[in-house]
Amino acid sequence: MTNETVEQMIALLKTPELCDLRRLADEHPLPWAEFVKLKEPAGITQGQAWDILNTLRRQTAIELPFRDGEGRCGWYYPTRSIEADLDEIDKRCHAGSLLDLAIKSRNTTYFLIEAHVADAITIVQEDGLAIGYEKAREVLLGEREPENSGERLLLNGHQAIWDLDDYAERPCTPELIFEMYEKISKGVDDQTTPSRVQQSLNWKRKRLDSLAALSLVAKLVEENREGYDEHPLLLGMAVRHIVMSTLPLPSWNGTMYSLLMKLLFKKSHLPVLAFVPLVKTCREWESGILRPPSVMASLADSEVLIGNEVDYTIYVGVMAHLARQRLDEVENELKRVIKRDEAFVQALRDDVEINHRQRAVLQVALSNPEAVFKIESHQMMHKVAYATARADLLKLAELGFLRCVRSRRAFEFRVTPGLRQLLMDHAKDEES
Structure with a gap:
């Protein structure tokens, strides 16, 4: 030269x-x-x-941690807009953040289900199942038992979320993934509906056997941001692609990849990101519900072939921005729930029918729908006579907030499904 x-x-x-x-x-x-x-x-x-x-x-691009079926490399260029979105996600989603503490301090079970029923429905749709919104809501809130395999899978998947903290303490391996699979498929019939196989115009599907695919997924989940340059959000998208392009599990790969993404976020110390409805967001963009100008580009235009490599910069830019928008919605929903809680808790305080001991019981019941109350325990906690403790709990059962059941020789009081809505209705009746 x-x-x-x-x-x-x-x-x-x-x-x-x-x-x-x-x-x-x-x-x-x-x-x-x-x-x-x-x-x-x-x-x-x-x-x-x-x-x-x-x-x-x-x-100065960041390479994807694996190659496609033709051995080609994928990469993205970290623009300032992408870095700003990912930095904002880190700031608001990390363990101990204000949003994380707010979620943990409230009735997380109710918040997760009530705010994300639509995402749960989309997750089972990944495996070809169709469940209506109201039916899904009833099952997830414990208002009735599942009536079919689809509803059982929906409930199993949500119940498995509560075990993720325990799973996050263990190394992610194919064996752990199969353990999670056994849990979500318990009581569910074999899958007969087709899963939505992940495809791409430029990125060619890699032919991996089940063990190789699960080993790669386990490596991404376990090493997450400590082993890779990619942000955990993008590694989560990689987990989704691998699982739904190879379908390595016997059934219900859609539910499993969603759980594995959440496990990755837990291990990456971004627990709030597990509350963001990413599956629904992905499907809305991929199906064209979200399209320009509300997003930068369509899915078809988000992958660019540069020489013999695939440039994913537009794809990453769209996903990072959509995730940040959905995070805003989660935060706004949480603020709405907190404001609503404060309103009806105040109404209960003004309710002459409910004393301070009964209000304490209801606060525990809201935070833990699986709680069980006994007369003796209530008596000891509040240092009242047995007859007073018995009258407290029976009154809450009379109002429909608790269910009185006999266990051996004693009575137990369990939380009525849909307690939050019952309390809201009660508060409204008191105001009118």
């Missing part, structure tokens, strides 16, 4: 037009449709300017 050629290259890199292109590409993902409207440097074609820009971007 002659000195003259080198000088021409340096001069090209310094031109205002190329500097403007680089600045825009640094700021946000730059689709071809936007690029063609921009002015290229004099003396080169539009295609040459595109190749030069992509060559510069590729130098």
Whole structure:
């Protein structure tokens, strides 16, 4: 290469037009449709300017941790917009964040179910099942027992979420994944409906046997952000792609990949991200419900073939921004639930029918729908006569807030399903 050629290259890199292109590409993902409207440097074609820009971007790109079925590499360029979205997710989703503490301090079971019934429905739809919103809500809130395999799978999947903290303390291995699979498939018939196989225009499916696929998934979950440059959100998308493109488990791969994504977020110390309805968001974008201009690009335009590699910058930009938007919605929903809780708790305080001891019982019941209350325990806790403790609990049963059942020789009082709605209705009746 002659000195003259080198000088021409340096001069090209310094031109205002190329500097403007680089600045825009640094700021946000730059689709071809936007690029063609921009002015290229004099003396080169539009295609040459595109190749030069992509060559510069590729130098500091982040590679995906695996290759496709044809051995090709995938990568994305970390623009400032992508980094801003991912940094905001980190700040608000990490263990001990204000949002994490707010979720833990409230009735997490109710909040998770009530706010994310639609996401739970989408998860079972990944394996070809269809469940209506109200039926799903009734099952998840414990208002009735599952009536079929689809409803049982829905409930098993949500119950498995409460074991994720325990799973997060153990190394993620194929054996652990099969243990989780056994739990979610207990009492569920074999799958007869087709799963939604993950496909891509440019990224060719890799043919992996079940053990190889699960080993790769386990490695992503276990090493997460300590072993990879990618953000846990993007590793979660990788878990989704591997599971739904290879279907390594005998059945219910859709429910399993959702749990594995949540486990990855737990292990990455981003527990709040497990509350974000990512599955529903992905499907809305992929099906075209979310499309430009509400998102940067359609799924078809989010993967760009650059030479013999796949540029995922647009894809990552869309997913990071959608995840941040959904996080906003989760936070707003939590604030609404807290405000509503405070309103009806205040109403209960003003209710002359319910004393302070009974209010304490109801607060425990709201925080733990599986709680069981006994007369002797209530008596000892509040230092009252047996007859007073008995009258307290029987009154709550009379109001419908607790269920009185006989256990051996004693009475037990269990939380009535749908307690929160019952309390809200009671508070409204008292106001009217």
